Amino acid sequence: MTMTMTKPAESHRHRTRRRLSRLITNLWLVAALVVLTALIASQRPQLLDPGNVVAVLKSFSIMVMMVLGLTWVIAAGKIDVSFMQVAALSNMLCAWGLSQGWGWWPAIGAGLAAGLAVGLLNGWLVAVMRLPALIVTISTAGLCASLAAALGKGTVIRIATPGPVASLLEPQLGGAVPLIVLPVLALAALAWFVQERLSMGRYIYAMAQNETAVRSVGIPVVGLTLLLFVFSAVCAALAGVILAENLASGQPMIGGPYLINGLTVVLLGGMMVHVGKPNILGTLTATLFIGVLFSGAALLGLPDYQRQIIQGALLLTGLVVAMLAARHHGERRKGG
Amino acid sequence: MSGFQDNMRQSARGVGFLALVIAVGAALAIAEPRFLSSASLNGIARHMAANGLAALGLTFVVIVRRFDLSLPGVAAFAGMSMGAVIAAGAPLWVAVAAGIAIGAAIGMVSGVAISRFGLPDIVTTIAVGSICAGMAFLYTGGRSIFQNFFQVGITDLNDARLMGLGVSLWILLAIYAVAWFVMHRTRTGVAFYATGENPVAAHFSGIATKRYVALAYVLCGVCTALAVLLILAESGNAETNKGANLMMPAYAGVFLGAAILGGTSVLATLGGILLITMLLDGFALMGVPYYYSDGMISLILLAGVLAFSDTARGWLASFGIRRAFRRSAPGEKG
Numbered sequence: 001m002t003m004t005m006t007k008p009a010e011s012h013r014h015r016t017r018r019r020l021s022r023l024i025t026n027l028w029l030v031a032a033l034v035v036l037t038a039l040i041a042s043q044r045p046q047l048l049d050p051g052n053v054v055a056v057l058k059s060f061s062i063m064v065m066m067v068l069g070l071t072w073v074i075a076a077g078k079i080d081v082s083f084m085q086v087a088a089l090s091n092m093l094c095a096w097g098l099s100q101g102w103g104w105w106p107a108i109g110a111g112l113a114a115g116l117a118v119g120l121l122n123g124w125l126v127a128v129m130r131l132p133a134l135i136v137t138i139s140t141a142g143l144c145a146s147l148a149a150a151l152g153k154g155t156v157i158r159i160a161t162p163g164p165v166a167s168l169l170e171p172q173l174g175g176a177v178p179l180i181v182l183p184v185l186a187l188a189a190l191a192w193f194v195q196e197r198l199s200m201g202r203y204i205y206a207m208a209q210n211e212t213a214v215r216s217v218g219i220p221v222v223g224l225t226l227l228l229f230v231f232s233a234v235c236a237a238l239a240g241v242i243l244a245e246n247l248a249s250g251q252p253m254i255g256g257p258y259l260i261n262g263l264t265v266v267l268l269g270g271m272m273v274h275v276g277k278p279n280i281l282g283t284l285t286a287t288l289f290i291g292v293l294f295s296g297a298a299l300l301g302l303p304d305y306q307r308q309i310i311q312g313a314l315l316l317t318g319l320v321v322a323m324l325a326a327r328h329h330g331e332r333r334k335g336g
Numbered sequence: 337m338s339g340f341q342d343n344m345r346q347s348a349r350g351v352g353f354l355a356l357v358i359a360v361g362a363a364l365a366i367a368e369p370r371f372l373s374s375a376s377l378n379g380i381a382r383h384m385a386a387n388g389l390a391a392l393g394l395t396f397v398v399i400v401r402r403f404d405l406s407l408p409g410v411a412a413f414a415g416m417s418m419g420a421v422i423a424a425g426a427p428l429w430v431a432v433a434a435g436i437a438i439g440a441a442i443g444m445v446s447g448v449a450i451s452r453f454g455l456p457d458i459v460t461t462i463a464v465g466s467i468c469a470g471m472a473f474l475y476t477g478g479r480s481i482f483q484n485f486f487q488v489g490i491t492d493l494n495d496a497r498l499m500g501l502g503v504s505l506w507i508l509l510a511i512y513a514v515a516w517f518v519m520h521r522t523r524t525g526v527a528f529y530a531t532g533e534n535p536v537a538a539h540f541s542g543i544a545t546k547r548y549v550a551l552a553y554v555l556c557g558v559c560t561a562l563a564v565l566l567i568l569a570e571s572g573n574a575e576t577n578k579g580a581n582l583m584m585p586a587y588a589g590v591f592l593g594a595a596i597l598g599g600t601s602v603l604a605t606l607g608g609i610l611l612i613t614m615l616l617d618g619f620a621l622m623g624v625p626y627y628y629s630d631g632m633i634s635l636i637l638l639a640g641v642l643a644f645s646d647t648a649r650g651w652l653a654s655f656g657i658r659r660a661f662r663r664s665a666p667g668e669k670g
Binding site: 079081125128129130131134135136138139140141142143145146147149150153154252259260263264267303305306307308309311312313315316319320323 | 403405449453454455456458459460462463464465466467469470471472473474477478584587591625626627628629630631632633634635637638641642645646647648
């Protein structure tokens with residue numbers, strides 16, 4: 001009883017239709033992105049102005065950096081709600097270091113080291129001590145938020161001198177593309193390769209299905225879990241450093257909105273390519289989708305809270321679709 | 337393990353917990369003598385009432401082994417709704433009823449989505465919380481609501497006293513007493529625990545497990561609405577950020593209480609929230625800046641959960657410490 005067996009009598013037309021339907025489930029979000037962009041651009045042509053495109057791509061790069069690691073944590077069936085506060089901490093630490101006269105590279109190093117430390121703490125508590133991931137990351141999030149605020153005594157720290165990332169944030173390539181997109185996309189491509197072509201990617205998805213089974217066939221689940229949490233925190237810390245450069249300041253409260261944004265893009269991205277499973281390509285598309293949606297909403301003059309409602313509704317819709325898709329797959333598997 | 341030993345261990349934990357409360361209280365009183373003043377103790381009672389109600393709601397959800405991250409959003413929306421009803425000139429009981437109804441309705445949405453349709457609890461409640469937090473702005477676009485607050489008598493919930501104790505504390509104790517009776521002395525309570533411990537076995541024992549999961553979220557929504565009611569009563573106005581500080585103490589109270597008293601229960605949550613509120617108010621009195629409070633609760637929560645986790649206990653056992661306590665446990669070489 002193999003699932004992949006195809007009936008020899010299947011007609012050519014049938015096969016084309018099946019291939020088409022698979023293409024639609026894989027790439028519908030890309031189509032939705034194009035439709036959304038066209039719709040908003042027809043109402044507000046400013047959406048495609050070089051200045052606006054730069055802004056969208058900049059926030060896209062920062063968001064992708066923020067949730068690259070989170071994508072795998074959720075794909076492995078765990079949760080990390082500390083990533084946005086890790087970014088806030090690294091952001092503040094970077095700004096604070098600069099205000100102490102450290103220079104940019106030590107400041108960036110300090111930010112990333114903070115991310116590494118929090119990631120190790122999260123990973124150790126979840127993987128080795130076997131504590132629930134939500135409780136652990138909720139606590140480390142609170143801890144990071146407090147430390148971030150304490151560094152600036154509750155207020156913003158300004159950064160006077162532009163640093164090494166500043167030139168990457170300037171618009172280049174016809175004035176519409178900040179170069180920061182390139183390294184971020186390269187990193188995402190590397191992650192996509194690991195997820196699709198290396199056995200580590202298989203293990204991540206297997207862990208979400210049955211961790212005990214994965215453990216008992218000899219895959220180092222503890223080390224892998226540790227690695228996932230460290231990767232998530234370091235990615236978020238990197239995003240925090242880029243934010244410090246982009247805003248020319250350390251903002252202790254910057255983390256808040258990224259929690260729901262990050263979860264939305266990861267879960268919405270999980271609706272495409274591998275339906276029901278968060279994956280890198282999906283996260284990229286969903287991040288761009290949300291970026292265009294927010295930029296459009298701002299151009300159309302929607303207030304902040306309406307965007308929040310729209311986003312929550314999107315997240316819920318994504319969840320329902322993912323669940324229906326998973327159920328559909330399950331039934332087909334049973335039928336085959 | 338015999339029931340007698342079980343009782344002994346339970347009361348030993350209780351005594352240990354009381355000792356901890358006294359030790360923390362003494363330490364705070366030595367560090368800051370004003371801690372024991374009547375103003376400070378009244379403050380603790382008031383804050384404990386709001387924190388305790390939110391934590392009680394979370395307790396039901398944790399007992400059925402789920403999480404709820406919509407607390408701040410539900411609190412914001414229920415709080416602003418109650419404020420809008422009061423500002424419209426309605427009597428207080430109408431506002432409270434509206435708040436309870438809204439809390440129950442939101443809890444029902446999350447609960448049914450999670451239990452009936454099988455959506456993941458954490459992300460669903462984050463999404464619902466986000467929508468609610470957005471909807472809190474619908475009434476005034478984010479401005480504070482204060483009209484009619486003093487005429488309607490909501491501040492009495494904060495100021496009035498009964499037999500020497502604040503009304504809000506009596507409300508807390510009454511609701512906890514009812515919750516304790518239902519959860520630990522009736523079949524309904526047993527059904528809640530069974531749903532959490534082993535949903536399959538509970539299902540085949542004739543318990544409508546999905547209904548209990550949904551009910552837990554409804555109760556959590558109602559408790560959150562009542563908690564924010566007490567916060568509105570204390571401040572005398574409604575703002576969209578009123579519930580922002582409810583969630584961390586609630587989680588810390590539930591899990592710290594469970595860690596110290598050996599399992600999630602109504603009394604464990606009451607104990608946990610007492611400890612957390614004492615610490616928070618004590619630190620505030622000592623002039624520790626506000627932004628340290630979340631971090632300190634987080635540290636306490638982490639330390640508590642870690643110290644009482646199975647793995648930590650296993651480590652202690654490997655050092656031979658547990659042997660002194662559990663000589664009779666099977667499969668252990670004395």
